Amino acid sequence: MATTHGPLSSGDDEVTTPRSRAPATNREPTSQDITTKEGTSSDVIQADGDVDVNYTPPWTEPYVIGIAGPSGSGKTSVASRIIHEINTPWTVLLSLDNFYRPLTPKQLEMAFDNEYDFDNPNAVDLDCCYECVKSLKGGHKTQIPIYSFAKHDREKDRCITIYGANVIIIEGIYALAHEKLRDLMHLKIYVDTDLDVCLARRLNRDIAQRGRDLQGAIQQWTKFVKPNAERYVKPTMSHADLIVPRGSDNVIAIDMLIRHIKKHLALKSEAHLQKIEKLTGKLSFTKENYPNLQILENTHQMRGIYTILLDRETSMDDFIFYFDRVAMTLINKALESCTEYREVVVETPLTAMKSVIPSSKFVAVNIVRSGDCFMHSLRKTLPEVAIGKLLIQSDATTGEPQLHTEALPQSIDDSNAKVLLFDAQIISGAGIIMAIQVLADHGVKPQNIVVITYLGSEVGLSRIMRAFKDVTVVVGMVGYRDNISKEPWFRKRFIDSKYFGT
Amino acid sequence: MSEYPNVLLLPQTNQLRGLYSIIRSKETHRSDFVFYSDRIIRLLVEKGLDQLPVEEKKIVTPLGVEHDGVEFLGKICGVSIVRAGESMEQGLRDCCRSVRIGKILIQRDEETALPKLFYEKLPDDIADRYVFLLDPMLATGGSAMLATEVLIKRGVKPERIFFLNLLAAPEGIEAYHAKFPQIKIITGGIDPKLDDKKRIYPGLGDFGDRYYCI
Numbered sequence: 001m002a003t004t005h006g007p008l009s010s011g012d013d014e015v016t017t018p019r020s021r022a023p024a025t026n027r028e029p030t031s032q033d034i035t036t037k038e039g040t041s042s043d044v045i046q047a048d049g050d051v052d053v054n055y056t057p058p059w060t061e062p063y064v065i066g067i068a069g070p071s072g073s074g075k076t077s078v079a080s081r082i083i084h085e086i087n088t089p090w091t092v093l094l095s096l097d098n099f100y101r102p103l104t105p106k107q108l109e110m111a112f113d114n115e116y117d118f119d120n121p122n123a124v125d126l127d128c129c130y131e132c133v134k135s136l137k138g139g140h141k142t143q144i145p146i147y148s149f150a151k152h153d154r155e156k157d158r159c160i161t162i163y164g165a166n167v168i169i170i171e172g173i174y175a176l177a178h179e180k181l182r183d184l185m186h187l188k189i190y191v192d193t194d195l196d197v198c199l200a201r202r203l204n205r206d207i208a209q210r211g212r213d214l215q216g217a218i219q220q221w222t223k224f225v226k227p228n229a230e231r232y233v234k235p236t237m238s239h240a241d242l243i244v245p246r247g248s249d250n251v252i253a254i255d256m257l258i259r260h261i262k263k264h265l266a267l268k269s270e271a272h273l274q275k276i277e278k279l280t281g282k283l284s285f286t287k288e289n290y291p292n293l294q295i296l297e298n299t300h301q302m303r304g305i306y307t308i309l310l311d312r313e314t315s316m317d318d319f320i321f322y323f324d325r326v327a328m329t330l331i332n333k334a335l336e337s338c339t340e341y342r343e344v345v346v347e348t349p350l351t352a353m354k355s356v357i358p359s360s361k362f363v364a365v366n367i368v369r370s371g372d373c374f375m376h377s378l379r380k381t382l383p384e385v386a387i388g389k390l391l392i393q394s395d396a397t398t399g400e401p402q403l404h405t406e407a408l409p410q411s412i413d414d415s416n417a418k419v420l421l422f423d424a425q426i427i428s429g430a431g432i433i434m435a436i437q438v439l440a441d442h443g444v445k446p447q448n449i450v451v452i453t454y455l456g457s458e459v460g461l462s463r464i465m466r467a468f469k470d471v472t473v474v475v476g477m478v479g480y481r482d483n484i485s486k487e488p489w490f491r492k493r494f495i496d497s498k499y500f501g502t
Numbered sequence: 503m504s505e506y507p508n509v510l511l512l513p514q515t516n517q518l519r520g521l522y523s524i525i526r527s528k529e530t531h532r533s534d535f536v537f538y539s540d541r542i543i544r545l546l547v548e549k550g551l552d553q554l555p556v557e558e559k560k561i562v563t564p565l566g567v568e569h570d571g572v573e574f575l576g577k578i579c580g581v582s583i584v585r586a587g588e589s590m591e592q593g594l595r596d597c598c599r600s601v602r603i604g605k606i607l608i609q610r611d612e613e614t615a616l617p618k619l620f621y622e623k624l625p626d627d628i629a630d631r632y633v634f635l636l637d638p639m640l641a642t643g644g645s646a647m648l649a650t651e652v653l654i655k656r657g658v659k660p661e662r663i664f665f666l667n668l669l670a671a672p673e674g675i676e677a678y679h680a681k682f683p684q685i686k687i688i689t690g691g692i693d694p695k696l697d698d699k700k701r702i703y704p705g706l707g708d709f710g711d712r713y714y715c716i
Contacts, residue, residue: 306571310569310571313562325597341520348706349708358516489567492565
């Protein structure tokens with residue numbers, strides 16, 4: 001089975017709890033990365049404009065681990081220990097059990113008589129597994145088959161959909177048997193347990209958990225499992241980077257293994273952050289430099305509301321009320337900028353006249369939780385719009401944004417739908433860039449995406465517009481680089497905290 | 503802006519024209535008529551509020567940093583002309599929660615065919631306030647001018663009055679301007695003319711009927 005570790009799991013809580021206790025610390029990598037950028041300004045200036053910059057999301061470079069070893073050797077427990085210890089969102093465990101080949105009628109008959117050799121390398125469709133992992137690496141939404149042991153066939157109507165894997169663990173006796181699959185792996189592990197121990201574990205499992213009888217289980221072992229283990233499984237050991245004797249009981253080996261993986265994951269997130277940093281643009285915010293940036297006019301009302309929202313004396317009641325007001329104005333501005341229209345003839349009660357009506361369809365996507373602050377106003381403007389959700393959180397220690405979960409409405413498949421992407425604040429831009437990438441991976445064209453935000457830092461906004469030139473960005477107030485030391489609230493997430501009171 | 507010096511016309515964006523297409527159409531049902539009128543009213547109220555002055559105010563943010571902000575200056579109140587004008591009260595309340603709202607009832611006198619004041623209920627301190635006069639349609643301007651006279655008699659300064667409506671006719675704008683040159687009209691659309699029955703043409707029908715009854 002493939003399990004996704006991350007959404008709503010215990011790991012999620014561990015990341016969020018310290019943050020909710022101290023909301024002012026480490027929410028985003030910003031203050032630090034804004035200052036480091038100042039030092040390297042000269043090459044950035046040259047890069048701005050002429051050089052094409054691209055955003056590479058972390059899931060196109062997942063860390064792939066293969067775990068092989070004979071049946072009963074403890075592969076699954078090793079994999080569970082790794083998942084538990086690295087505690088990274090979107091860690092995907094792919095079991096090769098999912099990739100058993102569908103059986104021919106004749107094989108099927110044998111299988112029901114316990115005569116079919118499931119432990120033969122040909123019983124597993126390793127090519128299919130390779131294609132799945134490759135597709136995941138391409139950032140695509142990928143369908144993993146589900147194998148039914150009752151029917152000895154792939155489930156016809158069901159499969160597991162995985163998207164955005166950060167770490168992929170491939171576990172199965174033949175995990176290291178396929179050359180191209182091996183080439184995708186960063187770490188190849190072989191769990192080497194004495195075959196007597198394997199048999200003992202297998203008997204336990206088969207009889208206690210799978211309801212087989214002792215004789216059948218032993219027959220299976222001597223006829224298929226053991227010979228195959230010696231003939232086909234054991235030789236794959238030579239491909240392993242690391243051999244773990246005695247499986248997960250081997251505390252020292254597991255400990256070293258996990259330290260190694262953690263080190264590589266840290267390097268990977270550092271590389272991701274650096275890529276985001278490289279996106280920073282130095283050009284000033286003019287219409288010519290950033291034609292798709294729309295900044296709200298700084299009217300008396302906007303300045304007054306801004307003051308109220310920043311004032312620490314403002315009650316929660318007032319905060320919600322005034323944020324809703326500015327949210328409505330931002331949504332109207334966004335609709336103005338992206339809606340397409342067609343000409344129509346309208347029949348008024350008196351006569352007919354030429355006019356226009358909107359022809360665009362809309363989908364809204366919230367970045368949980370700060371995008372939720374816009375929902376009240378959105379409902380009052382587009383009451384029937386479908387709303388998708390993305391949970392992207394910054395890692396408490398590194399500040400790297402991580403995609404935890406995505407739930408997007410069906411209507412997002414309509415290639416002409418305009419997608420309104422909400423986030424109350426843009427600080428480093430990392431989260432929103434990741435969100436746009438998620439939408440792009442789901443087939444949304446960048447020119448159909450409108451980012452709607454209230455407070456945006458110049459650095460964050462420039463990164464979005466350089467990573468995705470065709471995305472429209474509507475912002476209420478900009479925290480300019482030169483002022484940001486006097487306006488520290490542009491570097492702190494506070495709007496959703498005050499709006500929801502938590 | 504517009505060609506009339508006393509009119510602040512909302513920018514005629516495609517979005518706004520789209521909203522008007524819906525409320526103009528005689529096919530539109532009341533629930534949609536109300537919903538989309540309310541969206542336009544909200545834009546009118548925001549535009550009106552933007553005309554009000556602010557003054558500098560120093561505040562302290564939750565981070566303990568001082569910030570030079572601004573504060574809204576002056577008290578406001580809404581005055582609606584019964585019944586159609588009342589449809590705009592909620593839009594005003596959506597932006598100013600506890601705003602005071604006065605009412606003026608004007609009806610056509612059966613004998614003279616001229617608008618006649620039947621009832622008024624206004625805040626006592628209205629003379630100190632900015633007033634948003636609410637009436638969705640400015641056709642001949644007869645009742646609006648009468649209502650404005652009431653306000654001025656109660657001591658409201660003309661430059662502190664803003665007349666908000668959804669649709670105006672040139673005849674009404676000019677008549678109102680001739681009488682009250684200092685008062686700004688804030689509107690979302692100006693139609694070409696009045697028809698022979700003094701209705702805004704092409705217009706959107708009777709606003710009060712469509713909002714409350716049909």
